[in-house]
Amino acid sequence: MRRNPERRAALVDAAIEVLADEGARGLTFRAVDARAAVPNGTASNYFANRDDLLTQAGGRIYERLVPENAVFADLANGEHDVAHLTKLMRETVTRVATFRTGFLALLELRLEATRRPELRRVLGERVRADLDLNIENHLTSGMPGDSVTVELLYSALNWMIVDRLTLPDLHDEEHFDRLVAAVVERSLPR
CATH class of the missing domain: 1.10.10.60 (Homeodomain-like)
Structure with a gap:
């Protein structure tokens, strides 16, 4: 090799x-x-x-999806309220959707992982590590919500990214922004 x-x-x-x-x-x-x-x-x-x-x-793909250090700094130093969390989630959706080929390739890999145990293991480990890091950063930052909030945001926003990339005319930008805000608000514990 x-x-x-x-x-x-x-x-x-x-x-x-x-x-x-x-x-x-x-x-x-x-x-x-x-x-x-x-x-x-x-x-x-x-x-x-x-x-x-x-x-x-x-x-x-996951290496290329890691946010810039400025995003981590914004998480640590910004306001710790719902509005700031919504802003960060909008940034995340935009950043991931901007790497269109990476996200579409990841969808292909996820489908392949249903047939390839080694790929399923690698992707599973990578997604779990990504989720754990997001949960840790969220909790450490003092943002509103808990670990379940992070997992709900992860699940909902990932599907919104799929919609944005595969059915771009489904929602205009304003509606999409309102949906991100609603996902954040409704994912927070009551």
């Missing part, structure tokens, strides 16, 4: 693009080589098999 980390990252990023554009069935080493504009056979020198490529693509 080749060890050039920049080339490996470029190949994994190309795999994400192929997944988003062609689905899991279209993900071949040849398609990844073409998308990365490298000679045929390059991807097969970097990944043991297709499962390895799928698994690494799943991990890479």
Whole structure:
């Protein structure tokens, strides 16, 4: 296996693009080589098999979805009220939806994970770690709500992102913003 980390990252990023554009069935080493504009056979020198490529693509998507440090600073230093939490959730939805190919590729990977135990394990661990980090950051920041609030926000906002990417005409921006605010308010314990 080749060890050039920049080339490996470029190949994994190309795999994400192929997944988003062609689905899991279209993900071949040849398609990844073409998308990365490298000679045929390059991807097969970097990944043991297709499962390895799928698994690494799943991990890479989450790496690219990590917010900028400014978002973490805003969480820690901003107001600790419903309005600020709503602002942060709008930022999250916008940031994730902006990485359109990553989120669509992740949906493809989730479907593939129903058939591939190793991919299911990797994605499950990654999502659990992401949720745990979000819960910890939320509770530490003093934002309103508890761990269940975070999990409810995660579930509801993820589906809203699916709607935004797959059915963009379903809601206009104003309605979408009102829905995010309603999800935040209704997820808080009474």
